[in-house]
């Protein structure tokens with residue numbers, strides 16, 4: 072079949088990587104793609120919001136299945152449009168994508184169905200928001216209702232900061248996305264990304280993953296789209312995954328179905344693992360980027376077949392197999408990101424990095440200029456590696472990073488640190504237990 076992937080980031084390179092190894096895919100295209108995707112798929116110069124262009128391509132080139140990567144076309148109704156044209160597609164329709172498109176919608180759904188999430192209130196009026204913030208004190212979190220390219224959640228350490236954030240957002244800083252705000256309680260815990268493949272009724276949990284949103288080592292500095300990810304995420308024990316399914320994912324699926332909004336596609340719950348168990352931070356309606364890269368590295372059965380089953384409503388009893396090996400992605404970003412950065416700087420050494428066993432370089436923002444590879448975005452490459460554990464995967468990924476010659480880029484040096492601390496603590500415990508047993512005998 073002819074498969075078309077929509078998008079041009081690291082997530083879409085990972086999706087193409089997963090689809091390309093499926094025996095079901097005889098032809099693979101990507102709109103618009105990037106310099107790395109071009110090695111796997113035919114890149115077509117159609118923007119993700121150009122629905123007419125996408126439909127015309129599907130018709131003209133007999134596309135059988137469309138996989139939509141980013142949230143913007145999903146929230147804007149690309150799946151609805153494709154369905155009207157009788158083109159099978161993976162992702163939620165507009166009524167389902169509202170879980171990411173409106174934080175107010177999601178918070179109200181959680182409240183109605185007792186889904187654990189931070190206590191909150193919604194506001195369109197700045198005076199009411201001010202009063203609530205002053206009553207509740209800091210730390211506190213102020214969020215835009217609508218999509219704001221990952222910049223719409225402001226974690227405020229002081230009341231003054233929160234008041235300023237509420238004023239800026241309601242004052243129009245994010246346009247219509249900020250016509251309404253959510254002000255919510257600050258939650259303490261470790262974050263994890265939880266993904267479930269959904270077919271409107273059934274939800275199938277995928278492997279666990281965790282990303283690093285902050286730009287600097289030690290999880291410091293401003294938030295980005297994600298500077299790295301790893302899978303599995305040790306914080307997501309089997310028990311925690313089960314609680315997440317029972318308390319968060321399945322009640323959401325039921326609520327959406329009851330509401331006449333059956334959810335299809337990937338439901339991505341951003342979680343805070345607190346003392347009281349998993350709490351929902353927010354929903355996304357797509358794969359995470361860079362979490363998709365580590366999931367595709369570990370996805371052993373056919374990811375295309377699974378996405379087709381989800382789109383057709385056939386996930387009951389479906390199983391997905393994962394490699395036992397751990398995977399990690401280290402994002403290389405342009406100097407200055409997430410602030411201003413230059414585009415068009417030359418990158419060398421990607422081939423050398425990929426020659427290292429277990430290393431793949433997934434492109435996020437690149438383009439080809441003849442034989443030269445140029446940067447074309449903030450997040451530019453995702454050096455992805457596998458190993459027996461996170462520590463080995465991390466060592467390989469950084470070997471890959473070292474092989475890449477790109478003076479205009481940088482990366483975090485500590486991707487996976489929480490998981491490695493856990494691995495080391497576990498090893499120490501096992502060693503001490505063994506010593507105690509040998510002394511006792």
Ligand code: AMP
Pocket residue numbers: 189212214221223224226255256257258259262284294341352353
């Ligand atoms: P969001 O866009 O809602 O995922 O928020 C972006 C980031 O802000 C999250 O990944 C968290 O690090 C942080 N965040 C959002 N909401 C909260 C909250 N209620 N408590 C603590 N941190 C939060």
Ligand code: GLY
Pocket residue numbers: 282296297355358359360361362
């Ligand atoms: N890695 C975070 C996101 O995809 O939103």
